[in-house]
Amino acid sequence: MTMQVRPLTDTLGAEIIGVDLAQPLDDVHKRELYRLFVDNAVVVFRDQHFTPQQFAAAAEIFGEIIPEQFPNYRLPEFPTVSFLSNSDLEKTGKKRAVRGEGFHTDHSNYEAPPKATILYGIDIPTSGGDTEFVSVQAAYDDLSAQTKQLIAGLRATHAYKSQRDQHKSTVLSADALAKTPSARHPLARFNPDNGRLGLFVNPGRVTGIDGMEEDAAFDLMDKLYAHATRGRHLYRHVWRKGDMVLWDNRSVLHQATTDYDMEERRYLYRVLLKGEVPLPAPRQAA
Numbered sequence: 001m002t003m004q005v006r007p008l009t010d011t012l013g014a015e016i017i018g019v020d021l022a023q024p025l026d027d028v029h030k031r032e033l034y035r036l037f038v039d040n041a042v043v044v045f046r047d048q049h050f051t052p053q054q055f056a057a058a059a060e061i062f063g064e065i066i067p068e069q070f071p072n073y074r075l076p077e078f079p080t081v082s083f084l085s086n087s088d089l090e091k092t093g094k095k096r097a098v099r100g101e102g103f104h105t106d107h108s109n110y111e112a113p114p115k116a117t118i119l120y121g122i123d124i125p126t127s128g129g130d131t132e133f134v135s136v137q138a139a140y141d142d143l144s145a146q147t148k149q150l151i152a153g154l155r156a157t158h159a160y161k162s163q164r165d166q167h168k169s170t171v172l173s174a175d176a177l178a179k180t181p182s183a184r185h186p187l188a189r190f191n192p193d194n195g196r197l198g199l200f201v202n203p204g205r206v207t208g209i210d211g212m213e214e215d216a217a218f219d220l221m222d223k224l225y226a227h228a229t230r231g232r233h234l235y236r237h238v239w240r241k242g243d244m245v246l247w248d249n250r251s252v253l254h255q256a257t258t259d260y261d262m263e264e265r266r267y268l269y270r271v272l273l274k275g276e277v278p279l280p281a282p283r284q285a286a
């Protein structure tokens with residue numbers, strides 16, 4: 001097998017060419033793919049042909065699949081895999097645009113948020129419905145020394161929904177909401193797989209920063225988020241049927257775009273991979 005790697009931008013993203021993930025791979029190639037994933041943060045494989053089982057097996061090259069939190073988004077025939085669809089009906093009867101609007105990272109309210117998210121395109125609109133990624137590691141590197149020092153050691157609390165979040169999210173009953181986890185995570189998160197720090201910001205879920213007044217905490221969060229999402233280190237994935245895209249949630253934020261004809265179906269398989277408890281910056285050796 002001859003694997004080719006095509007960088008997608010200067011700072012993040014790689015397309016891997018010449019790999020059929022429905023076929024078994026040896027350990028050497030699996031390790032090579034994992035290295036490409038952690039080094040490039042977003043990895044794209046075109047022209048894949050998967051059953052749900054084959055998609056899950058391809059995902060497992062990169063880690064352990066964790067169950068989708070909402071059972072109604074699991075595939076009935078193979079619940080290990082879940083789906084994203086614009087055909088879900090809201091209570092109003094109007095089509096729901098898409099889950100995942102606004103740059104975010106998945107399930108950061110978990111004690112150990114998912115390391116990676118993986119999508120596989122089944123039905124793709126004629127145009128639009130792209131997914132955008134920004135590198136929070138390149139954004140961290142761009143911060144002034146003063147800001148790096150300011151955020152070193154700070155931890156933010158991530159809950160199911162921030163009190164200041166404007167986005168629609170799946171509405172939970174009070175009982176279900178009370179059962180959702182919340183967690184405190186470092187603002188500067190270390191990715192042990194590539195040795196870099198990244199901004200771990202997620203305004204939809206952050207409810208405060210330890211030791212800071214609420215307004216000051218949200219000001220800081222907003223500034224860091226604006227810095228990370230201004231588009232300097234961005235890859236926009238234009239979907240084609242058969243694309244498998246995986247990304248490292250420790251290294252990028254992502255967002256779905258809604259600029260497409262809602263009469264067209266957009267349907268993708270999705271899995272999340274188990275992650276570790278987010279790590280702060282390692283102590284410098286003396």
Ligand SMILES: [Fe+2]
Binds near residue numbers: 104106
């Ligand atoms: Fe997402």
